[in-house]
Amino acid sequence: MQDDRPITILCLASEFKGIPFIVESARQGAQVLLITPQKFADRDWPRDSITEYFQMPDLETQPNITHAVSYLARSYQIDRIVALDDYDVATAAALREHLRLQGLGDTAARYFRDKLSMRTQASGAGMAVPAFTSLLNYDALREYMARTPAPWVLKPRFEAGAVGIRKLHESEQVWRALDELGDQQSFYLLEQFLPGDIFHVDALVWEGEIVFATASRYGAPPLSVVQGGGIFSTRILPRDDVLTQELIARTAEMVRAFTLPRGVTHTEFIRAHEDGKLYFLETSARVGGANIDKMVEAASGVSLWT
Numbered sequence: 397m398q399d400d401r402p403i404t405i406l407c408l409a410s411e412f413k414g415i416p417f418i419v420e421s422a423r424q425g426a427q428v429l430l431i432t433p434q435k436f437a438d439r440d441w442p443r444d445s446i447t448e449y450f451q452m453p454d455l456e457t458q459p460n461i462t463h464a465v466s467y468l469a470r471s472y473q474i475d476r477i478v479a480l481d482d483y484d485v486a487t488a489a490a491l492r493e494h495l496r497l498q499g500l501g502d503t504a505a506r507y508f509r510d511k512l513s514m515r516t517q518a519s520g521a522g523m524a525v526p527a528f529t530s531l532l533n534y535d536a537l538r539e540y541m542a543r544t545p546a547p548w549v550l551k552p553r554f555e556a557g558a559v560g561i562r563k564l565h566e567s568e569q570v571w572r573a574l575d576e577l578g579d580q581q582s583f584y585l586l587e588q589f590l591p592g593d594i595f596h597v598d599a600l601v602w603e604g605e606i607v608f609a610t611a612s613r614y615g616a617p618p619l620s621v622v623q624g625g626g627i628f629s630t631r632i633l634p635r636d637d638v639l640t641q642e643l644i645a646r647t648a649e650m651v652r653a654f655t656l657p658r659g660v661t662h663t664e665f666i667r668a669h670e671d672g673k674l675y676f677l678e679t680s681a682r683v684g685g686a687n688i689d690k691m692v693e694a695a696s697g698v699s700l701w702t
Contacts, residue, residue, distance in 0.1 A: 402427050403475045404447075406465065408488055410455050412439045414480030414683075416701035419445045429472060431455060431464070448472075455487055465491050482556040482682050485509050500656070500681060507654040508661070508681040511553045512585045514654075518676045521653035523646070525676050526666075528587040531574065540586065541567045547589040549619075554583065556680070558619040563589060590675060592668040594618065595639075596630065597647040598684050598692050598700060602658050606651060610635075610692050611643040617666075628686055632695045642674065650679060660700050662688070 404427040407418060412432075421428050422445035430441065434451045441449065450468070455461055468474065477497060479488040489505030492498070506513040515528050529540040541548075550573055552560040564570050564586075574581045594617045599609035615629030633640045647663050662684035664677040683689050683700045693699045 401473070404429065404472050406431070406468070406472075406474050406477045406491075407480055408455055408477065408484040408491075409436070409480040410483045411481045412436050412441075414478075414701065415442055416699055417478070417480065418442055420702040422446070427472070429468065429474070431461075455484060458490070461487060462491065462494055466494070469495060479682065482509070482680055482685075485681050486554075500659075504655055505681070508656075508679055509554055511551055511678055513553075514676075514678055515585070515587075517653060518650065521649070523649060523653070523676045524673055526588045526590050528585055531581045531584050531586060537570075537586070538567075541570065544588050548586050549589050551585050551587060552583060553585055556685075558621075558623075561619055561623075563619075563623070590666055590668045590670070592617075592666040592670075592675075594677070595633075595643055595665045595667065595674075596684065596688070597643050597661075597663045597665070598688060599644070599647055599651070599661050599663070600659075600698075600700065601651055601656050601661060604652060604655070604657055606644065606648050608696075608698055609644045609647060610696060611637075611640040612688070612691075630686075630688065630691065632691065646674060646676065650676065654679070656681065 402425050405421055406429045407414060409430060409432045418428055419442050427447040428445060429448050430446050431450045431452060433454050437451050452464060474495060477488045477491050477499065479485045486505050486509050489500050489502050493501050507517050512530055515525050519525050527544045529537055531537060547563055547565045550562040550564055562573065564573060570586065577584065594614045595611060597609055597611050599606045611633045612630045613633060616626055621628050643665060646665060650663060659681055660683050661679055661681055663679040665674050666677050667674050689700045
């Protein structure tokens, strides 16, 4: 309760997801406001659990979303803003800054959305990451390609998962790709491609500490499935496995370095075939997609949403 009134949670949902969170929030007495794109207007949202439901053409365009939420704040005393999808993390952070609310602000949210920020922060905290470079200064890029063996992967900084990633085998391919990107090239990074096994840790965080976590291994790297076809699969590792404990410990290290106060995180690591080391790949401040949440709940009884 906030000043003898129900807590009011504003949920941003760029995709049709987060239903268990909405239902559980309402069950515990919260007022839930939901904003979604108009294209999801006819989806089966739990209307009985939603105090008010709003639609917009999209949730990213500024200043439209800030104007809309500020208008809502005239009638509702908003206490929390929750991003239900990866693409809403940065928007929610900007809105928290504007409304001066608790939670991830702009800088901290970048650690969970901007792949360049993730790698810079992780590397600065002493975590192993694949060799990478920004695409800002061409002299630095030439130096990087001269010292870092190909192949490399060209990654969008703000996309989710394996979306938009390209594998490049020689410097000329990199320069041609930058020509194609034009003014968008600064929104990408270049990273050494490390063949290996990909793992993910799905965790709940409270006051900066992990209170629940499972470690899993993808059947095939998501990039291979996206670009080469096949079936996406993953399986939870035994809880008493030494690798499980190491993956969770690395995730706890990341949580502290990235200053995540509370919430849920989906974090990926690669164990390189060449040296057997674990490297941090990326993280997010959201529930993992592709039904990973259902797998975790079936195995542990814990719902990451609720």
